[in-house]
Amino acid sequence: MKTHIYPAIKITVVLLVLLAVIYPAVVWAIAQLAPNHGKGAVISYHNQKYYKNIAQSFTDETYFWSRPSAVAYNAAGSGGSNKGPSNPEYLAAVKARIDTFLKDNPEVSKAQVPVDLVTASGSGLDPDISVAAAKVQVARIAKARAMDANSLQSLVDAHVQKPLWGMFGPEKINVLELNIALDQMTEK
Amino acid sequence: MNTEIFGIVAMFIITLLLGLPLGRYIAKVYAGEKTGLDLVFQPMERLFYKISGIDPTVQMTWKQHLVALLTINLVWFLLSMAVLMNMGHLPLNPDGNPSMSADLAFNTSISFLVNCNLQHYSGETGVSYFGQIWLMFLQFVTAGIGMAAAVVIFKAFRDKTTTQLGNFYEFFLKSCTRILLPICLLIAAIFVFQGMPMTMEGKDTMINMQGDTVQVSRGPVAAFVPIKHLGTNGGGFFGANSAHPLENPNYLTNMVEMVAQFLIPMAMIFAFGFFIRKRKFAWMMFAVMTIGFLILTIPNIRMEVAGNPALAHMGIDTSLGAMEGKEVRIGAAASGFWSIVTTMISTGSVNSMHDSYMPLSGMNELIAMMVNAFYGGVGAGILNFFIFIILAVFISGLMVGRTPEFMGKKVEAREMKIAMIVALAHPFLILVGTALATAFPAQGASTLNNPGFHGFSEILYEYTSSAANNGSGFEGLGDNTLWWNISTGVVLLLGRFIPIIGPVAIAGLLAEKKFIPEGEGTLKTDTSTFGMMVFAVIVIIAALSFFPALALGPIAEYFSMQ
Known part of the structure; x- marks a missing residue:
């Protein structure tokens, strides 16, 4: 043990320099070439800066809503509900969400309510919704904004993000980008 | 839905295609053969040895290896306690986060x-951020330790x-410099261009479109996440781990993170084959592990894609799958796939919340950690498989009535005792811990x-994850208490060092023995028959040890939902 303690300490110091100083410094340097210099992807709109990948709370009936969040959409923290699939309290909460959604969207039938709109995401910050979850909100928004539902429908279609390289993963829609486009459409 | 399945198949195939050449490279590195990267690494390592006063040509016995390994771990433990209990007033703390309490620092260290x-x-x-970077350092070096221990076994055969089983410091240093660091740099370079933050600035404030003010946590994430996966560590930068949209911004990063964590566990198997010049044996191992992997992963994907029946009864559209605790950009299929990879290879990072999985999916995650020998975390998986x-x-x-032999060495009472202790320690730690809690x-x-029942599963999962050195959790558990910090800390220690000390000792003892050339009656270990034998042993040990506990948790929950 004694013969090993000094080499152990010294090699630790050397590796600290390599792995905890040089390595992150190199990654930081590469990040300076990336969009927004490695400070996270942002979208600017009306002189406001939004994080593209962080979900926002949308409760107004004129906006597309995000998925439920277990952390109230505050990215100072993150996490899911961690409710088990058979937890009665959880099932009651989902049922309440479905009822609320149906009340706010009277044009929608129960069988059309997509599961992602009534279940909390893993991070509480999921920036996306499924295509079905956007479509099911079109009627409400069209009514609230007194817009043509068809043009709203094509706005949704234009914002569908295809799977990676057309091959891998699910389709999705970024709620923030869609809502900004929605506001821009009304402004015109 | 098809694109989700293609994504999974692609991740597996890419890992396999990269794992083969990487395995060859790893074997060359440890054998000291020439590689293209010598020009860069040789002078650097020579400098490191010189500063540290290490002579890498000194050969060590298996006992000396273990002493060196345990000593350096002790040094890191003391340093880690010091960092975590004082980081509140150390530099690089823009958010003003506090130091840890003693028991939390003990557990985290x-x-x-x-x-x-x-x-x-x-x-x-x-x-x-100081604490994060220290933890990132540990993610590098502890992966290096696991690999160094595995190489001792490589060497013994x-x-x-x-x-003479080589030099511990050489194996350890080369693992860090020649394998982990270069691959991490490549991965990090991909990540920063996909919107993963790499900044030392603290939380940012954002006023939402509807006027709410929230904060957005950031940090040196893109440096942290590559080694978190490559070293099969799994500790998240953010609380939500790889479900967090800044820690896993899109499907591409999800694929890269998946390949990164799966890569070395797979490559080490091939490296073993190349290193001991018995490639067929490596394929036998690979086949057994892959069959076990598929048996657990396919049902998980199916169950998560099918969705929660309790929600389907409410009459809504559950065609997206079981989305509670999952992210839309990743989807139910890739989440289910990840849940088994991460538990099987002992990464423990999550891209969805395991607590909210279907009961039997949760059971498969538990089984993956209870077996803890398929592929396996950097190094450690091979060590556990070796016991089996x-x-x-x-x-x-015993069945054929001959003295058991492995790789031309007689397996005798002493080795068997050690193997039994290692094989039984794992269920002992899990079941006793769960019973006490x-x-x-x-x-x-x-x-x-x-x-x-699900509550019982949360307890069982926490101890299983600790004993398997996995690190994922049924995270609903309020685990920052004195009880959980101390009890899982002890389980973690035993769960790591028993499976390192045992196999290294067995390999060392076998290496000393006289070599018996293969004869007519030698049991061939690179055949499918023997592969089935190993598989049967794994199933029997896991089933006998854990079935009662699983019946009380996930299985009972499953039937309660019917």
Whole structure:
């Protein structure tokens, strides 16, 4: 043990320099070439800066809503509900969400309510919704904004993000980008 | 839905295609053969040896290896306690996060030291950037330790009869410099262009479109996440781990993170084959592991894609799958796939919340950690699989009435005793821990997030994850208490070092023995028959040890939902 303690300490110091100083410094340097210099992807709109990948709370009936969040959409923290699939309290909460959604969207039938709109995401910050979850909100928004539902429908279609390289993963829609486009459409 | 399945198949195939050449490269690195990267690394390593006063040509016995390994771990433990208990007033703390309490620092230090990364804190509020970078350092070096231990076993079977098993520091340093660091740099370079933050600035304030003010936690994420996966560590930068949209911004990063964590566990198997010049044996191992992997992963994907029947009964559209605790950009299929990879290879990072999985999916995650030998965390998986091989050799030997032999060495009483201790320690730690926490409701039941059978699963999962050095959790558990911090800390320590010391000792003891050339009656260990034997041993040990506990948790929950 004694013969090993000094080499152990010294090699630790050397590796600290390599792995905890040089390595992150190199990654930081590469990040300076990336969009927004490695400070996270942002979208600017009306002189406001939004994080593209962080979900926002949308409760107004004129906006597309995000998925439920277990952390109230505050990215100072993150996490899911961690409710088990058979937890009665959880099932009651989902049922309440479905009822609320149906009340706010009277044009929608129960069988059309997509599961992602009534279940909390893993991070509480999921920036996306499924295509079905956007479509099911079109009627409400069209009514609230007194817009043509068809043009709203094509706005949704234009914002569908295809799977990676057309091959891998699910389709999705970024709620923030869609809502900004929605506001821009009304402004015109 | 098809694109989700293609994504999974692609991740597996890419890993396999990269794993083969990487395995060859790893074998060359440890054998000291020439590689294209010598020009860069040789001078650097020579400098490191010189500063540290290490002579890498000194050969060590298996005992010396273990002493060196344990000593350096002790140094890191003490340093880690010092960092985590004082980081509140150290530099690089823009968010003003506090230092850890003694018991939380104890748990966190051990859990990062043993390559587990069970986290009883949340990254956003629980550690400073100084602390994060220290933890990232541990993610590098503990992966290096696991690999160094595996190489001792490689070495023991390469030479016919020997006590000289190479130099610990050489194996350890080369693992860090020649394998982990270059691959991490490549991965990090991909990540920063996909919107993963790499900044030392603290939380940002954002006013939402509807006028709410929220904060956005950031940090040096893109440096942290590559080694978190490549070293099969799994500790998240943020509380939500790889479900967090800044820690896993899109499907591409999800694929890269998946390949990164799966890569070395797979490559090490091929490296073993190249190193001991028995490639067919490596394929036998690969086949057994892959069959076990598929048996667990396919049902999980199916169950998560099918969705929660309780929600389907409510009459809504559940065609997206079981989305509670999952992210839309990743989807139910890739989440289910990840849940088994991460538990099987002992990474323990999550891209969805395991607590909200269907009961039997949760059971498969538990089984993956209970077996803890398929592929396996950096190095450690091979060590555990090795124990099962020894048991299979012994049982086969008894069946044909011959002295059991493995790789030309007689397996005798001493080796068998060690193998049995290692094989039984794992269920012992899990079941005794779970039983204790269940027996004292003030410590166990009061911290649960879910009632009934699922609550029991939360306790079982926490100890299984600790003993398997996995680090994922049924995170609803309120685990930052004195009881959980100390008890899982102890389980973590034993769960790491028993499976390192045992196999290294067996390999060392076997290496000293006289080599017996293969004869007519030798049991061939590179055949499918022997592969089935190993598989049977694994199933029997896992089933006999864990079935009663699983019946009380996930299986009972499954039937309660019918």
